[in-house]
Amino acid sequence: MSTRRTFLHTLGLGAGLSALAPTLLSATPSKTAAGRPAQKLRVAIMGLGSYGTRVAEAMKSCTSAELVGIVTGSPEKIPVWKSKYNIPDKNVYNYETIGQMKNNPDIDAVYVITPNSLHHKHVMQVAAAGKHAICEKPMADTAKHAQDMIDACEKAGVKLLIGYRLHFEPYTRKVIEMLRAGEMGKIMHVDNYQGFKIGDPTQWRLKKNLAGGGALMDVGIYCLNAARYLTAEEPVWVTAQETKTDPVKFAEVDETITFQLGFPSGIIATCATTYNFNFERLYVVGTKGFAEMSPAYGYGPLKGRTHKGPLEEPVVTHQTLQMDGMADIILNGKTVTPAVDGYEGLKDMKVIDAIYKSIKEGSKKVMLG
Structure with missing residues (x-):
């Protein structure tokens, strides 16, 4: 059994997604003639702590999402992340400059992985920048703040997803x-x-x-x-x-x-x-x-x-399956039940x-x- 588990874990998303395809999403992603996803969701991670690192590592195995940018308040982390994940200078932001992301067409979505009480502020900033928001759970510190975040994203015409990774597990x-x-x-x-x-x-x-x-x-x-x-x-x-x-x-x-x-x-x-x-x-x-x-x-x-x-x-690696599933929701309008919106x-x-x-x-x- 351990050999089978190791093999499946190594396969990661490939094995997991094929097994779940009939029930995970309403349809499979659109494909190119070569069998690859027609487009990848280009993601910036906001908050480069332990869980942000876990998500970044998991995204190395994604087929429909890729890490292209970072938002951090820790300047010392920037050269490490740039080198490790091939992040270009133009896709590096801090918490004060995130508004400038509005002028960057190379980032589609921002995954907010900052402390819980900052989720409200940071998702509002992401929405104002015109980017889709993925917010780690818990969504906010109060239901009122959660509603604010929904309203802001709807007004900006961007999607808001919450990091319920187990909905894909x-x-x-x-x-x-x-x-x-x-x-x-x-x-x-x-x-x-x-x-x-x-x-x-x-x-x-x-x-x-x-x-x-x-x-x-x-x-x-x-x-x-x-x-x-x-x-x-x-x-x-x-x-x-x-x-x-x-x-x-x-x-x-x-x-x-x-x-x-x-x-x-x-x-x-x-x-x-x-x-x-x-x-x-x-x-x-x-x-x-x-x-x-x-x-x-x-x-x-x-x-x-x-x-x-x-x-x-x-x-499977939960975050790999999650990010590919969320890419399909954002790029292709698919749905998952239970929801992650x-x-x-x-x-x-x-x-x-x-x-x-x-x-x-x-x-x-x-x-x-």
């Missing part, structure tokens, strides 16, 4: 397909957890003005988003509880949050997220069967099983706002309209 998609096909019967319950023990106490994730929130915003959003796509419903109420074992380290942001989501059909999802210990699990049970994934939300390899046995799906991000942000409201009001039930 084979194990996740397999579980969704089984649920939609009724293989597990009527869904009865969802149980999702995601957390890790955070390290450096000085990092931006622990600063409210940059992170917007703590574990919930960072990794709890996976549990929330999964509850929505597993049920194919939108929650109508939420209750939540917060605990802190280290009030000094987590003085500005949440450490551990448990929350419950009520859905129109009567399904209740129980979810938890933390910065205090490592755990990761997705579980959904229906009248005819179940699905479980653990690991479920990390960068892989993911593992899972259902009432029919172990899941055996292609092991700004409205999908807004739905999550509305629930996150309600979770924080419930905690503030002593774990009271908050209704969602």
Whole structure:
């Protein structure tokens, strides 16, 4: 099995996309006579931290997207990135000069991978520059900011996509397909957890003005988003509880949050997220069967099983599949279900706002309209 997994991982997108083509997008990309994509999405990465680097490395294997530019506030990173990714001088920007990108026809889209509370400002700048925006999750720090971002992109006539990489990931998609096909019967319950023990106490994730929130915003959003796509419903109420074992380290942001989501059909999802210990699990049970994934939300390899046995799906680089899928959405107008657009991000942000409201009001039930 390890040999097969290694082989599939090496194949990367080629194996993964061919396996997912019937269900991932509404159609395949247009091709040239030589069998290559008719056009590549030319992307600039905004924010050259660890995840920006991960995306850049993954894009080396993309067939429909390519890294052509950077936006950074760290001048010392510029020569390294220029050399490593063959970035020309004309495609290098900082946070003050991004408006000049409007005059650069060689960049189609900007992937915003800056701290959460900066997403709103930076997507607004990208829209003003007339470029398509891909924004890492969580979309923003409030639902209001998320709506602002949608409005700005629509006014500018550009697309806004959110970095929900798991919407393209084979194990996740397999579980969704089984649920939609009724293989597990009527869904009865969802149980999702995601957390890790955070390290450096000085990092931006622990600063409210940059992170917007703590574990919930960072990794709890996976549990929330999964509850929505597993049920194919939108929650109508939420209750939540917060605990802190280290009030000094987590003085500005949440450490551990448990929350419950009520859905129109009567399904209740129980979810938890933390910065205090490592755990990761997705579980959904229906009248005819179940699905479980653990690991479920990390960068892989993911593992899972259902009432029919172990899941055996292609092991791919998530961000490679994501960027090729998003290129097809932007260039060819394709769609993916669950969605990865700004409205999908807004739905999550509305629930996150309600979770924080419930905690503030002593774990009271908050209704969602």
